Amino acid sequence: MFFSIILFMWLCFMNDPKVSVLIITYNQEQFINDTLRSAIDQDYKNLEVVVSDDGSSDGTPKIINEYTKRYPLRVKAITNGQNLGITGNCNRALHQCTGSFIAIQGGDDVLLPNKIRMQVNWFSESEKRVLCYHDAEVFESSSNEKICNYSEMAPLISGIGPVALIERMRLGAATTVMVRTSSIPEYGFDIRLPMVSDWKFQIDCLIGGGEYGFIDGVYARYRRHGKNSRLKASKQYYEDCLMTTYLVEKECTQYALACRKARARIYGGMAIDMATRKNYRSAFQMYMKSVKESYSWKLLPGIIFILLPGALRKLLIKLFGKSIPELNYSQH
Template identity: 40%
Template sequence: MESTKKNQPKVSVMIVTYNQEDLIGETIDSVLNQDYSNLEIVVADDASTDNTPNIIKQYYDKYPDIIVPVLNQTNLGITGNSNASLFACKGELIAILGGDDLFLPGKISKQVKVFDDPEVVLSYHPVDVFLHQTNETLFLTNQTVKEQINDVYDIIAKGGIPGASSIMVRASACPEHGFDPKFPVVSDWIFSIETAYKGKVKEIPELLGRYRKHGKGASERTFELLDESLLTLSTIQQHYPNDERLSEACSKGRYRYLCGELFRQLSSLNYMRFKFVAGKIAEDVPKTKKVQWRIISILTLHPLFFKTAGVFIPKVKSLVKRFV
């Protein structure tokens, strides 16, 4: 850490971890190696059964003025552990970091500058999404104008900010309840929405983090979280019933999510899940999309077609994209 603390806002880096003994050290080191000195690293361990707690203690012994260990005695789950970390943060700005993700050099100092604008409440940047097993880069986030998140409405309509470990927020703008316990897994999405609703969202167009991707396929994970994700949108609409633009963003976000899930299940050739998602979409298709939806229904809900859908997936994807 090369820079001086004088006139620097304090930054809290909140790290949540569970059974990541092989990775947590590298994650913490990526923060310690930043060129920003006025920070604390709050590491919340969710009652790991491996050596993760001991590794955190070792870092605390070595850096007692920087490391803030939060060692849960019982497992709280992702949302509970996120709150354990968040509520222990003392900084004016809070950077989020998964226990297996990495900050790249200069990330904190560059992101802090964005908050010189007092109206900015949330900042993010592109991340390198890489495969854990090979360290191979799979893709970079936020590389096109279409992917940019410019305000809270984009966070809703586009399904959140890719790579949560890119996010830094102003502590005073965070919801008092922290991460909503109603959402056991995807609480980071509604947390970002509730925070961003209070001010400006700003992107730094520079690669400043790495997001580690493990083995489980996207079609499996996203389907498991389908109900929770849709509940996020309905909850937000209830919170801000008089905001028409937000209502439109929620509607767009719902169709975008469902159509994306439809394609993922088609790609994985899971017919039963595909039919389930298609049924969800059919419940409330906008009038302007009736024709497109009829075409999709005729083509893709027929089992014989579905069995050979792999050949036509690119064309189907193009059709689905027109739907959102």
């Protein structure tokens, strides 16, 4: 009887496709415990957690190695490699992943219960499904207080191919994405993009015309803090985003219009950042650059919006946030 139960459990385990959770870290000793624990505690059995540290100078590698010793069958760690930067570290982790599906998790973000199981169930509906994501709670790290749901800034959508992803620059938070491994290009994350390579990575997965979609519910917490790469290195962020549009446009000319719309959005984001720093003349010039790429009336309100008093911004978000997500994005 005992061996029958063991056999049954083993068969159930083997029937579930293997999932790799890909985590990259760099000097995140404050957050890595929460990150790893949330991945390890997922109720999905056929799971490996692949974490690659990028030469941290703090206690991050030590914490990761402790988890490897405690969960040798669950955690696969790379903690003695050289510093490769974000994209290089992503590829180093990717090369160690052996799952049929790969879930991306930031080294400071938290997965919520049932995430992996729910996304695998979504993929099981069709072999044509190659990318799945979901909503995430954006929270302030120092206070642990919720800022908003990510869907308030980028409404959840589903479709086929990369056009909408190119135009919007994102589907959801990167830490919510799971992809079918067979859809990943051989080179993985594009090394021509040193910091922001996840956007093109997702585009590449959808280039073949695969389906993308979302599961209902919030299954991750996206942490906001002073060390966020997007907040700390905005110049490189924008450079990589612009480079992505030029690379995609060159490699897949059928997406030229979508790339122009994306560049308009990027220039609009730069204009908003400039207006936030009270560099109004440069903000207007950047807005005009956005208009030349692809006119959208929604970009100008975003720039004007950032100049308004905080109480008025909150009122406008309450009234118009659902129809103009750019207002939420400008605010947060």
